[in-house]
Amino acid sequence: MESTEIKDLNFDEKQSLKVIKAAIASTRKAILEDGLLLIIWGAALSISNYWNFYKTANLTAWWMRNLMDILQIAIGVAVIGYTIYILFIKKRKVTTYAAISTRFVWIGVILAHNINVMITKSILAEVNFSLLQPLQMVLIGFALFASGGIYRYYLLLGSGIFMWIAAAIAAGFGLETQFLIRSITEIVCFIIPGAIMYGERRKLAANV
DSSP states (O other): OOHHHHHHHHHHHHHHHHHHHHHHHHHHHHHHHHHHHHHHHHHHHHHHHHHHHHHHHHHOOOOHHHHHHHHHHHHHHHHHHHHHHHIIIIITTTTOOOHHHHHHHHHHHHHHHHHHHHHHHHSSSOOHHHHHHHHHHHHHHHHHHHHHHTTOOOOHHHHHHHHHHHHHHHHHHHHHHHHHHHHHHHIIIIIIHHHHHHHHHHHHHHOO
């Protein structure tokens, strides 16, 4: 009888370890799959901010401005559409609590940014973009930092800290330079970590 109980206990421990390992693997796979989203969003944001820097620093033709504005809208719609497909259609059956928590973090950041815009406009009678750029970078840094903490992925933690440092630096410059700083920072904080995560995902899939 005692031997049977010991065997059952060992069996339960092994099963528990398997469940824990499976949960960890599922969470890690989820964050690695999000690497592609980081690349896409980083590219869209970086291109948009670099264009804002370029047209602020250089005299551009009206047709070029209109064309780039249309392209920015098209890229934004495409990125948002792809993100909705990945998060709410492709992953809806395998969503983890960590993934749900991360979604709420980013939704909260987007809402917080828009509330900042409304507050700034109501107090200053106009939107002060040279103030909003660093504030938005701080919020994005928080989202990256929180996402890294939720997933225990320290590369994203570091990206959040780097974004905060860049925000503090950008606050000392005018809007034109802020666009350039933010464009470079988004490459460092989104595209590079996303590429690393996506590469890890491919290696993980190859080893399965």
